[in-house]
Amino acid sequence: MTLPASWLPVASDSDFSVHNLPFGVFSTGLEQPRVGVAIGDFIIDMSTAAQLGVMSEAGVAVSVFQHPTLNPLMSLGRPAARRIREILQRQLTQTDSFLHKLAAEVLVPQAIAQLHLPVAIGDYTDFYSSLEHATQVGQLFRPNNPLLPNWKHLPVAYHGRSSSIVVSGTPINRPNGQVLPMGAEVPIFQPTQALDYELELGFVIGKNSKLGVPVSVEEAEEYIFGCVLFNDWSARDIQRWEYQPLGPFLSKNFASSLSPWVVTLDALETFRVAGPEQNPEPLPYLRTSGALNFDLNLEVAIKPQDVSETVVCRTSARYVYWNIRQQLAHHTVSGCNLRVGDLLATGTISGPDGSGCLLELTEGGKKPIRLTDGTERTYLQHGDEVIMRGHAGRGDVRVGFGEVRGSILDSPESEN
Known part of the structure; x- marks a missing residue:
């Protein structure tokens, strides 16, 4: 539905x-972090707005907006967030609204605000849900059999580390770890020389589920508050040595970057599309139908220090093979419970028109890409800033995430 201006x-x-x-x-x-809502170049200070009575009909305690995370707000459920958003839309499109009269008191320019990690993240799970990504990476290591036998039967995932998830703009230290040089028989300890990004979406859980009780695909979206852009930084040389037989550890746990604004599923509703055909048909608990993916335009740029950026990837979230309903249902089918603030990430999103990480783009470091300043990259160098953006648009309606950024700092050991 198109709203008035x-x-x-x-x-x-x-x-x-x-x-x-x-x-x-x-x-x-020096003021304490508090809840805000983004509109144009401004932030609606929800704490002040609630204290002045703008949100009186929402039936939400003022203290919810004074909290330094969104967790208390999310705990109220999607219907409460929907009411808040609808009230704000009405107040923003009516010139005689209470919000308009109080604009000078409740609107804060984004340019003078500091944005914080919006959610206290409990558990974090990273899926592997892009067919193009899984196939292209698989071809680097198993050219004749890129997809493992289980991939098209279940949403593959691993449990990540939530303590090192940081908000956009936080510098990323190059991690150290064990690396097995080409042709060597024993590993060495050094900073990664194959630092990579991963273009992902993250879905934030806004409702607790019960331990021992699976959540069905039909119920799944009741548990999802909203969506963010997510960069799951990866150290590919450390990963190559450590990942067998249990998967990534130090190569992933050092940092992941998250965009500061959580876009609600209600805001994304207009941009639903059908996902790829799933063949073979999944087992009954994973079967879904209809428009359950989101047509989100995604891009990645690399910006070396003091030069302009180069866009190195453009793709769409519509290509994700395993949708969020299936990911959540599979996550809980064992009886695992979800809690408010948990994060489920898609894994790297690639498509027929773009690769969501350098591992794919450079074919494992074999084919460097050229940037605007004439330099080449196989993996990220000191001072490089990675910028991810995402938005959806249809007619005059545009909904986006802003950006998630992170600049690479070399580890102290690499400077000696």
Whole structure:
């Protein structure tokens, strides 16, 4: 549904239109972090707005908006967040609204705000749900049999580390670990020389499930509050040595970057599309139908220090093979319970038109890519900034995530 224009000017290419209104956590000066909602170049200070009565009809305690994470708000359930968003949309499109009269008190320019990690993340699970990514990576190591036998039967995943998930803009230290040089029989200890990014979406859990009780695919979206951009940094040389037989460990646990604004599923509803055909047909507990993927335009850019960026990937989330309903149902079918604040990530998103990591793009470091400044990359170098963006658009309606950024700092050991 197209809404009337907002009385607050919003650029046509802004990710934060009145159709979006994502939730986040911000602070200004010495004030404590608190809940905000993005609109154009501004943030609605939800704590102040609630104290002044703007949200009185929402039936939500003011303290929910004064918290330094979204967890208390998410715990109220998707219907409560929907009411808040609908009230704000109405207040932003009516020139005689209470919010308009109080604009000077409740609107904070994003340029002067500090954005914080929006969610206290409990558990984090990283899936492997892009067929193009799994196939292209598999071909690097198993040219004749790129997909393992289980891949098209279940959403493959591993449990990640939540303590090292950071908000966009946080510098990333190059990790150290064991690496097995080509032709060597014993490993050496050194900073990774194959630092990579992974373009992903993350889905934030907003409702507890019960231990021992699976969540069906039909119920799954009741448990999802919203979606973020996610960069799961990876050290490929450390990963090659450590991942067999149990999978990645130090090569993934050092950092993941998350965008500061959580876009609700309600805001993404307009952009639903059918995902790829699944063959063979999944087992009954994983069967879904209809438009369950999201047509989100995604891109990755690399920006070396003091030079312009180069866009190295453009793709779409519509290509994800295992959708979020299937991921959540599979996660809980064993009886594993989900808690508010948990994060489920898609794994690297690639498509027929773009590769979501350098491992694919450079064919395992064999084919360097050339950047705008004339330099080449197989993997990330000191000072490189990786910028990921995502948005959906249809007609005059645009909904986006903003950016998730991170710059690479060399580890102290690599400077000696």
